[in-house]
Amino acid sequence: MKVTDLRALVLGDAQADRVVPPTGFTARLTLFASGAMAFLAVFAMALSMASGRLATRWSEELARSATVRISAPDDQMAAQTDLTLRLLRQTPGVQSARAFTDEEQAALLLPWFGPDLPIDTLPVPRLIEVIETAEGFDAAGLRLRLQAEVPGAVLDDHTRWRRPLVVAADRLRLLGWISILLIGGAMAAMITLAANSALAANRQVIEVLRLVGAQDGYIARAFVRRFTLRGLIGAAAGVAAGLLGIFFLPSVSDEGGFLTGLGFSGAGWLWPLVIPPLAAVVACLATGFAARRTLRSLS
Amino acid sequence: MIELEQVGYSYGGAELFGDVSLQLAPGSFHFLTGPSGAGKTTFLRLLYGALSPTSGRVRIFDTDLAALDRDGLARMRRRIGVVHQDCQFLDHLPLIDNLALPLTVSGRDVAAEADNLAELMHWVGLSSRAEALPPELSGGERQRAALARAIIMSPDVIIADEPTGNVDWDMSQRLLQLLIELNRMGKTVVMASHDLALIRATKSKIQARVLRISKRRLTTAGADL
Ligand SMILES: Nc1ncnc2c1ncn2[C@@H]1O[C@H](COP(=O)(O)OP(=O)(O)OP(=O)(O)O)[C@@H](O)[C@H]1O
Numbered sequence: 448m449k450v451t452d453l454r455a456l457v458l459g460d461a462q463a464d465r466v467v468p469p470t471g472f473t474a475r476l477t478l479f480a481s482g483a484m485a486f487l488a489v490f491a492m493a494l495s496m497a498s499g500r501l502a503t504r505w506s507e508e509l510a511r512s513a514t515v516r517i518s519a520p521d522d523q524m525a526a527q528t529d530l531t532l533r534l535l536r537q538t539p540g541v542q543s544a545r546a547f548t549d550e551e552q553a554a555l556l557l558p559w560f561g562p563d564l565p566i567d568t569l570p571v572p573r574l575i576e577v578i579e580t581a582e583g584f585d586a587a588g589l590r591l592r593l594q595a596e597v598p599g600a601v602l603d604d605h606t607r608w609r610r611p612l613v614v615a616a617d618r619l620r621l622l623g624w625i626s627i628l629l630i631g632g633a634m635a636a637m638i639t640l641a642a643n644s645a646l647a648a649n650r651q652v653i654e655v656l657r658l659v660g661a662q663d664g665y666i667a668r669a670f671v672r673r674f675t676l677r678g679l680i681g682a683a684a685g686v687a688a689g690l691l692g693i694f695f696l697p698s699v700s701d702e703g704g705f706l707t708g709l710g711f712s713g714a715g716w717l718w719p720l721v722i723p724p725l726a727a728v729v730a731c732l733a734t735g736f737a738a739r740r741t742l743r744s745l746s
Numbered sequence: 747m748i749e750l751e752q753v754g755y756s757y758g759g760a761e762l763f764g765d766v767s768l769q770l771a772p773g774s775f776h777f778l779t780g781p782s783g784a785g786k787t788t789f790l791r792l793l794y795g796a797l798s799p800t801s802g803r804v805r806i807f808d809t810d811l812a813a814l815d816r817d818g819l820a821r822m823r824r825r826i827g828v829v830h831q832d833c834q835f836l837d838h839l840p841l842i843d844n845l846a847l848p849l850t851v852s853g854r855d856v857a858a859e860a861d862n863l864a865e866l867m868h869w870v871g872l873s874s875r876a877e878a879l880p881p882e883l884s885g886g887e888r889q890r891a892a893l894a895r896a897i898i899m900s901p902d903v904i905i906a907d908e909p910t911g912n913v914d915w916d917m918s919q920r921l922l923q924l925l926i927e928l929n930r931m932g933k934t935v936v937m938a939s940h941d942l943a944l945i946r947a948t949k950s951k952i953q954a955r956v957l958r959i960s961k962r963r964l965t966t967a968g969a970d971l
């Protein structure tokens with residue numbers, strides 16, 4: 448498409464727009480179809496982005512450490528801690544293991560018991576932070592070895608159960624994007640059908656335009672502009688409706704609550720705004736294709 | 747201006763006419779006559795490239811039609827004013843916009859040509875009908891409008907298919923007079939008509955050649971008309 452064509456398409460020409468008679472019915476159908484598709488696309492996008500956020504958050508938590516907790520009488524604490532550290536460092540899948548210092552432990556407990564707690568007088572278990580390698584370690588095997596060799600040590604890997612959830616969230620995000628592609632394809636198909644019916648209904652008009660010397664590009668543009676505008680307006684309305692729907696979803700700040708997390712956050716709210724222009728592009732291409740095919744067949 | 751070289755045309759298998767060679771000189775006036783169904787409309791459509799000959803060659807403005815793509819054909823058609831047998835208009839647009847259509851589709855500034863347009867409408871006697879929709883016009887008004895639209899681009903060639911098809915004698919005379927005036931301005935005119943009386947009545951006013959299609963041949967009619 449040449450630059451002048453593009454200019455003519457965007458700026459339009461009031462006279463040129465009128466050469467094709469108004470078609471109320473196809474116009475309304477196209478508006479409705481693109482509106483409905485945009486509405487669905489907003490939700491698919493919200494789904495993708497929410498599952499994306501969930502996957503990111505969960506995998507960040509996964510990347511964090513597991514902990515080993517050692518409860519032992521005071522006199523055995525140092526020995527057991529050493530033993531556990533040595534054992535951990537020999538375990539495949541463990542990148543590093545480090546015992547928390549007294550100060551660190553006090554800092555961890557601070558929010559719970561306040562600053563006045565005489566921490567060294569209490570039987571507080573010693574915590575060891577375990578950082579995994581990318582492959583991770585065999586939790587069951589480690590637990591057995593700890594049990595056998597350090598009776599007071601307990602492996603706490605509560606975040607690991609989320610690993611399949613991260614996979615599921617990633618898959619959900621992918622499905623969301625596939626849905627958006629399918630919605631775009633369905634919209635292209637519907638607009639092609641509508642454009643074809645408009646072109647067929649206007650055979651006579653096309654013949655007259657040809658008779659007075661209209662070039663294919665001119666005739667095609669008259670149709671393309673129309674459908675592009677309808678696609679744009681319909682999609683804008685659909686996106687507005689979809690965003691309102693999502694905006695008024697009840698938000699309960701339930702950590703990890705997927706349903707209530709469905710939506711956009713921050714700049715994410717801007718993403719649906721790309722839907723109307725994309726819908727316009729889809730409509731433009733679909734109609735242009737349909738028009739060129741019809742014009743070729745009518746020559 | 748327009749040259750036919752051994753042109754033949756057939757719809758499907760049945761040949762309508764064959765081996766037609768003809769040259770239409772600039773500024774000439776041609777009548778085309780023949781019985782209904784002989785192929786007058788078909789022949790005219792070959793002259794402005796709406797049909798391609800099944801054999802032979804058509805050259806318009808020194809260009810072989812076969813060498814033109816659709817856009818080239820569209821540009822060429824702006825230099826040929828066509829009055830269609832059934833006067834096709836865009837029924838949803840007022841007459842004035844229909845007359846301006848050739849300007850519109852060729853990207854000309856219609857507002858700048860408003861004076862021309864008004865003058866032309868006056869010339870064909872349709873000034874008062876500018877805002878009427880084509881279906882609201884009488885047969886004669888439509889034919890005058892079709893003629894006006896055909897000449898708005900001041901084409902070099904005017905091809906009129908039965909422009910007096912459904913009007914009375916007086917109106918036929920008036921329409922024909924318009925074509926004669928255009929011819930005097932130097933336009934090449936080809937007009938199909940089966941109205942022999944009209945053609946005879948015109949022969950005294952203008953130097954015109956009469957072509958006749960019948961029995962699959964194109965002949966030049968002489969005194970036997
Ligand atoms: N598209 C078409 N397909 C098949 N046959 C056609 C087609 N158009 C015209 N014909 C046939 O070709 C013949 C010539 O048609 P044409 O319209 O050229 O005649 P004409 O001389 O203009 O007749 P009239 O004086 O009635 O206008 C007719 O028998 C017609 O039925």
Ligand SMILES: [Mg+2]
Nearest residue numbers: 786787788831
């Ligand atoms: Mg005819």
